[in-house]
Amino acid sequence: MTDIPAIRETLLATVAQSNAPQEVLRAPEFRKLYAQIPALPAEERGAFGQAVNELKTAIEAAVDARQAELDQVDVAPIDVTAPFDVNATRPNLLPAENGSEHPLTREMTIISDIFTRMGFVAEESREIDDQFHMFESLNFPKGHPARDDYDTFMTTQVDQNGDSFVAPAHTSTMQHRLLVQYRDMLAQGEPIAALVPDRVFRNEDLDAKHEHTFYQVEGIYVGKSINVGNLVATLQTFLEEYYGRKLNVRINPFYFPFTEPSFEFALECPFCENGCSVCSGSKWVELLGCGMIHPNVLRAANIDPAEYTGFAFGCGIDRLVMMKYQIEDIRNLESGKLDFLRQF
Ligand code: DAH
Helix, strand or coil: CCCHHHHHHHHHHHHHHCCCHHHHHHCHHHHHHHHHHHHCCHHHHHHHHHHHHHHHHHHHHHHHHHHHHHHCCCCCCCCCCCCECCCCCCCCECCHHHCCCCHHHHHHHHHHHHHHHCCCEECCCCCCECHHHHCHHHCCCCCCHHHHHCCCEEEEEECCCCCEEEECCCHHHHHHHHHHHHHHHHHCCCCEEEEEEEEEECCCCCECCECCEEEEEEEEEEECCCCHHHHHHHHHHHHHHHHCCCCCEEEEEECCCCEEEEEEEEEECCCCCCCCCCCCCCCEEEEEEEEEECHHHHHHCCCCCCCCEEEEEEEEHHHHHHHHHCCCCCHHHHHCCHHHHCCC
């Protein structure tokens, strides 16, 4: 009588060590077992056949388990954004025609370059921040009604003060950090001139002019005797450089908690003389918010507002870029639509 349990032990041991476990299913032991069936007395055949089948099923399961084990190779984490094939022994650059810089990224570089030439240093913002930087340090104490203008996304997780974290609704969330980081410049007789071109988030109803995710460029400039004239001249110089032509600009009074006085900065429509769709027929395009940095914002960063003054501005980059290329729908910019992107 064939000892099926013994065969089972042997085959299982072979599978466990095999690098090609499928081959065990073709082992001669199986052939021999099947060959025995017709020779058996009729009353033994059923039970024996069943035992052989059970053996086969058990070995198949072991084969699958061993194969899964072999398939689980240890792979080091790779950088999926790397511009070369990280798995090749000698990395080859991936063909550049498979991708290109996004128009917004390219324009942000152009914008930063213009400000760099004017002496600004560019810094990054962040995609999650605390309420101190988003509000308190900018002179929006808790319960301040102007907080409602920044309808942003909050986390359910809270910080040590019990406050939610926020997805920053403006790049101004970096102002306090920049003032503290560059405060020593003032003592050395140099101004603070910093720029933050980065991503911001708002809980918006989406349409051709509103996105939940967009870009802003924030600028701050602090020094001795800085005034509104410096603010207007800086922004006008930037805009004329960016659009490559002379432009008329206009400021209107406005309100922001972190500037006093605050302004809305408009530019004479670069596309028309008598009104067009970009300026909605008004010949002026409201572009950005700006003002003289509020004394409380300077004080929060340990800068004496009696000694130093400064201006700040925050401008939507998508808006600038849309005007430059006459893009009608802001949603195209974040859509990842190749038809749109290939135009740039
Ligand atoms: N943070 C403002 C906004 O997103 C824009 C702004 C206004 C920024 C005035 C400034 C400023 O730095 O001084 O609506």
